[in-house]
């Protein structure tokens with residue numbers, strides 16, 4: 001494939017963008033991937049998968065990397081494409097306001113190479129209304145074109161790292177335009193590589209779908225956490241009760257140490273902040289409350305750990321506590337908003353002797369975070385934050401969320 005024959009450009013070849021680019025390439029579309037990470041681009045062009053935990057991706061990158069999927073750090077190399085998919089991150093600041101810096105840079109740079117008739121599709125999760133307002137304005141300003149000269153749509157990424165390929169191939173994906181023509185054009189292009197695609201009435205509806213999904217998960221986890229705490233007080237095995245409470249119309253999620261990652265703990269804030277901006281504070285009590293319930297779970301577990309330590313026949317300061325994982329999710333080496341990491345830090349702040357054992361991390365990696373490593377068998381108390389399980393290393397006692 002040469003630059004001139006590339007059809008679709010995917011801007012941002014991260015955990016979300018690369019699987020999408022690979023799936024498009026596997027459908028026979030010539031894809032130019034753009035990422036500022038030069039090393040990542042080089043690996044992809046050599047046919048080497050930079051996301052080993054992504055099942056099935058290795059084969060696609062081996063087959064298409066440097067061929068039907070070329071990667072480049074220079075956006076100008078994608079100037080012959082007619083469709084541009086943007087999937088770079090959107091972070092939140094410490095007050096949970098979205099920080100558009102990375103997105104604005106990427107979109108304004110894209111505007112400089114945009115041509116009449118081109119289609120731009122955003123995939124990053126946005127506060128509803130972003131594509132119609134900010135993205136459109138940045139593209140128009142940078143390109144000197146008007147919407148109508150180019151087409152603009154939104155299709156939220158609904159993948160989950162580790163399962164991205166099956167999600168892209170099977171899971172329903174929605175797409176909506178900033179006007180009818182944009183929606184139709186985007187649908188036609190995406191239909192070539194996304195089998196389960198649904199055109200919705202606008203970009204804003206598509207944006208809302210993704211944020212609603214995140215809110216549902218956050219509220220549901222908060223419910224599970226609250227019911228778990230109540231069940232413990234009542235002397236009820238939450239897990240047994242949940243098993244029989246769940247059916248077709250009831251799907252209580254699992255309790256946890258809180259909610260981490262880029263997505264679920266962040267998306268409710270998109271709506272909370274917007275309602276606060278227009279002074280409709282009462283419209284998001286449940287979302288705000290759920291955030292609080294989930295964030296406070298580390299205090300609940302810290303107290304449980306403390307009570308458990310007090311039962312060990314050693315001075316409290318000498319009890320070695322081992323937290324068995326600090327990533328935000330089991331099996332994925334990511335720490336963004338990790339409540340397990342926050343739990344270890346909280347225990348240390350409380351003056352407890354907290355250590356970490358995480359099979360995904362080396363001793364050096366743990367120590368660079370200002371934490372200490374321990375082999376599980378050398379600790380006095382193990383806590384698995386994914387299974388909410390306490391264990392004494394000699395294996396005599398194993399608990400599942402029981403009150404110490």
Ligand SMILES: NC(=O)c1ccc[n+]([C@@H]2O[C@H](COP(=O)([O-])OP(=O)(O)OC[C@H]3O[C@@H](n4cnc5c(N)ncnc54)[C@H](O)[C@@H]3O)[C@@H](O)[C@H]2O)c1
Nearest residue numbers: 012014015016017035036037088089090106124125157161
């Ligand atoms: N990863 C997921 O599971 C997931 C799931 C659903 C939605 N999303 C959405 O996808 C967005 C991106 O997530 P991700 O996991 O791919 O992030 P990531 O950090 O893995 O990847 C982002 C990539 O964008 C590149 N980049 C940054 N600025 C750029 C620019 N100006 N031009 C080209 N490349 C640039 C980075 O180098 C990086 O490789 C998230 O903000 C979220 O809204 C992600």
